[in-house]
Amino acid sequence: MSRARVLLLNPALGPLDYRVPYGMTAEPGSIVVAPLGPRQLTGVVWEPERMPSDAEVGDNRLRNLISVHDAPPLAAPLRRLIEWTSDYYLAPPGAVLRMALPSSSALESGRTVLEYRATGLIPDRLTPQRAQALERIGDRQGLVRELALIADVSDAVIRGLCKAGAIEPVEVALDTPFPEPDPDHAAPELTAEQREAADRFTEAVEAHSFQPFVLDGVTGSGKTEVYFEGVAAAIRAGRQSLVLLPEIALTEPFLRRFATRFGVLPVAWHSGLRQSQRRRAWRAIASGEAKVVVGARSALFLPYRDLGLIVIDEAHEASFKQEDGVQYHARDTAVMRGHFEDIPIILASATPAIETRHQVELGRYEEVKLPARFGGAQLPEIAAIDLLQDPPPRGHWLAPTLVKAIEETLERGEQSLLFLNRRGYAPLTLCRHCGHRFQCPNCTAWLVEHRLIHRLQCHHCGLIAKPPEVCPECKAEDSLVACGPGVERIADEVAALFPDAPRAIVTSDTIWSPAKAAEFVARMEANEISIVIGTQLVTKGYHFPNLTLVGVVDADLGLAGGDLRAAERTFQQIAQVAGRAGRGSKPGRVFVQTHDVNAPVIQALVSGDGESFYTAETETRHEAGAPPFGRMAAIVVSSENAQAAIETARLIGKTAPHIDQMHVFGPAPAPLAMLRGRHRHRLLVHARRSLDVQDVIRDWLGALTWPGSVRVSVDVDPYSFL
Template identity: 75%
Template sequence: MSRTRVLLLNAALGPLDYRVPHGMTVEPGSIVVAPLGPRQLLGVVWEPERMPSDAEVGDNRLRPLLAAAPVPPLGDALRRLVEWTADYYLAPPAAVLRMCLSSTSALEGARSVTEYRATGQVPPRLTPQREQALERIADRQGLIRELATIAEVSDAVIRGLVKTGAIEAVEVDIDSPYPRPDPDHGAPTLSDDQRAVADILVANVDARAFQPTLLDGVTGSGKTEVYFEAVAEAIRQGRQTIVLLPEIALTEPFLKRFHDRFGCEPVAWHSGLRSTQRRRAWRAIASGEALVTVGARSALYLPYRDLGLIVVDEAHETSFKQEEGVHYHARDVAVMRGLFERCPVILASATPAIETRQQVELGRYAELKLPGRYGVAEMPTIEAIDLLSQPPERGRWLAPKLVAAIQDRMEKREQSLLYLNRRGYAPLTLCRNCGHRFQCPNCTAWMVEHRLVRRLACHHCGHVLPTPRACPECQAEESLVACGPGVERIADEVTALFPEAKVAVVTSDTIWSPAKAAEFVGRMEAGDIDIVVGTQLVTKGYHFPNLTLVGVVDADLGLEGGDLRAAERTFQQIRQVSGRAGRGTKPGHVYIQTHSPSAQVMQALVTGDSDAFYAAETEARRDAGAPPFGRYAAIIVSSEDQACAQETARLVGRSAPQVEGMMVYGPAPAPLAMLRGRHRFRLLVHARRALDVQDVIRDWLGTLDWSPKARVTVDVDPYSFL
């Protein structure tokens, strides 16, 4: 009798053994349907020696597998990645595996759908609506609902045309093949520096070996065009490429650049896809047909058949760290997948993270530099505006010097960008009569006023309520006052100062899909926007040759909060947004409004001496034993019952092991002491680099028994300290 071990998609269970029925063939990686009590669960066949089972069951008690999915098995490299992720980030293997099987409909085998198209016949009774439908449909093909929308008629009109024979049904495979990118379609003219770097990256693809490389190039140096040459080489070899982008909004501009270079769009993978699009993409990736996939961090766990290259664009971005579910960092997982797949990994950034720079220093990563902008474009000049000596007018947020610069650009018909990393109109609304502050009922956070949609919103849990006319505490009317600026408030100020200007607000509230991003890009390129007011969403990836002025409204904002990466992150974001200026033939200028112009990070931005800044930051991390020279792990205890959360956190704290080279701080209420209705306490584990802190935490928490009302999660290498 044949028995096999299966890892089920149930994080509460370990691997279980099943009987393989006669006539069914499975192997490690096969995706199967297995019975569990009265339920049927998806799972993956695993090597028993790599996934020990706690419940050894005799052959005579094994239940048979129900089915094997008609798709290729998950490859050895992907299974090793699942094991590594689960081990490193202290996550259940099933939770990691779920990311690999993120489209269940893709496992159902080939499927077709009935679509409709015009036959060319004219029906005997041609009403005006039918005539309009046939004229607008022309040679288009689609579902009845889609054709009715195109023709602006009812579904009944289309069905009537089907009955007359003027429109016919066609069976269509919903997994239609993707167009194949042409590596020679739009080959660019590279500078000598770019060509030298591209040749090395192409050689790495040819070598078919693991080689992590930091591609460090200033903003506008043409990093994308350079690594596209490596992508082209992988396409020539018929091997697959992943390109990871940190934001869904960046996908659309990237797809356009990709289309210009390779003659078609790549396969996209992000949360904005419909289920049918996810199914088609998953199956094309698993079969090896999809040669280039561009997507968010979750694209790393898709079942590529023959991976030849991984690119992490804007590799410094903190949004590559997953903050829910499995707390993995896509940059680090990309390097590990490259190791298991034995393929090169390119980390592209104008402002590499200190962790990445340290890997270069240790000789683990290669480094390739692009020190200058492509063509005639020059780096912008950067100037700090001291808000203490040059404050804005009373009731305003833009300093006179920045306002004059915007006026100058308006007269020259050039575009300006104002950057403030704060969504909404104001971060706090209070009553001037009684002092009442609007706080989220589910979180320890203020409600942010969004004046455009007349709502108060919590940016942590999504709770919204209409902006009231009167204070809910003292009932005073017209007493509510907005405190501090958000992008909407800056946009209002700009509109008041420049009533003739066309102003666009760009945040995740206004650019929530690739289509919205494409619309914004189109308006910028057409000159239909004079001034952009945006958050960090506009700091990267965009290329607007007529944008010559960038104003950073509150450069000190990111330095608040005591985060160990605060100065580095501030430097990266301002350096990135500065890079939007002067990318064409016209010179660019950047003004940074700050209360601390002498601060090290501000001096580094103004002088352009990033090496000195990074050296000082690295030394400070080394002295503190902070990453990358030490290890952090956060243990977060949460519960809807505050007493339960506190008692569980104390239990965890009391049980902390005494290990040389490891300190445990806390428990203490988290800065966000309540989030989505759950009370939260945090402990911070600080360990020396050489200590296997995961094993220590695994053994420590494994011995504890806490209330089922409490949830204990571990965040290895945390990026958020909230």
């Protein structure tokens, strides 16, 4: 009799054993359908020795596998990555496996599907919900459920519009082949330095061996064009490449650059894809047909048939760390995938993280530098504006020096960018009479005013409320005031100062899809926008030759909060946004507004001496035993029952193991003491680098029990301390 150990797409279950019926082949990696009680679940066959089962079941008690999907099996390197991710990040293996099989429809053999789109016809019976649906759907296309989610209406509304003729079905081919990129389509003319770097990457791809590279190039130095040569080498060898980007909004500009270089678009993978698009992409990736995949961090776990190169663009970005579900860091996990696949990996950044720099110093990563901008463009001059000496007028946020610079830039017909990493109009609204502050009822956070769409919103749980006419506490009229600036408030100030200058607000509220990003890029390139006001969304990836001025409205914003990476992140963010200025033939200028011009991070930016800043910051981390010189893990306890949360947190703290050079701090209420209606407490584990923290935590928590209403999550190598 043949047995198979199967890992199901159920995070609550470990591996289970099944009988393989006569005539069925279920090798390790095969994607199968297995019975579980009355249900049928998808799973993957695993090697028994690599996925031990909690209890051995006799042959006579095994149930038969139902079927094997007509899809390529998950290769051994991907299975090893799933095991490593589960072990390192203390995540259920079934939860990690789900990231490799994100679309059940991709496993089906159907070749067409019916999607729906608006016809332009307005039905006779136009209810408010139908009107909302047609407005929000616009020219989008998708399944009924997808359109209903886009429009925020029920499926019945969409089906009613279909019957009325306002929406029509469209047959979509699911397995249409993707065009193959041409590595010689438009080969660039590289400088000597760029050519040397490109040749190194090409050699590594051809050698088919594991080698992590750090491509450290100043903004505008042509890092993309250089690692494209590594991608071209992989295409020539008939192998696949993966390029990870930190933001979905960066996908569209990147796709255009790729198409210019290789003649066709790459295969995209991100949350904005329709279900049919995800299915087509997944099958093309699994079959090896998709030669180049560009996507968000989730693309890392897809089942590539013959991966030859991984590139992490803007590798320093904190958004590569997943903060819910499986809390993995895509940068570090990608290095492990490169190791298991035995292929090179390129970490590209103008401001590499301290953890990455440390790996270079240890000799584990090879550094490739591009110290100069491409085409003779010069790095912009950076100057600090001391807000204590040069303050904005009362009720304003832009210093006179910055306002004058914007004025001069407009006179020259050039573009300006104002950066403030805070969405909305104001972070806090209060009553001037009684002091009432508008707080989210589900989170320990203020409601942010979004004046453009007339609502108050919690940026943590998504709660939306209509701004009241009177104070809900004292009933005073016209007493509500906005405190502090967001990008919308800066945009209002710009409109008052420069009423004739066309402007755009760029945040995740306005650029929520690749199509919106493409529209913004087109307007900038056509010089239809003179002043951009944006958040961190505009700090990277964009190339606008006519943008010559950058103003950082509040450089001190990111330094608050006690985050161990606060100074490093502020330096990276401002250096990246400064790099948007002067990327063409025109020189660029950068003004950084701050209340502390002597802060080390501000001094490093103004002097251009980033190396001294990194050296000092690294030494501080070393003295504190902080990453990368020590290890950290956060244990977060949450429950809708406040008492249950604190009692469980105290139990975990009281039973903490006493191990030399390991300290457990807490429990203490988390800075976000309530999130989405759940009370939260945190413990922080700090240990020497050599200690296997995962084993310690696994044994520690595994010996405890707590109420089912309590959720305990472990964040290894935390990036968020909220």
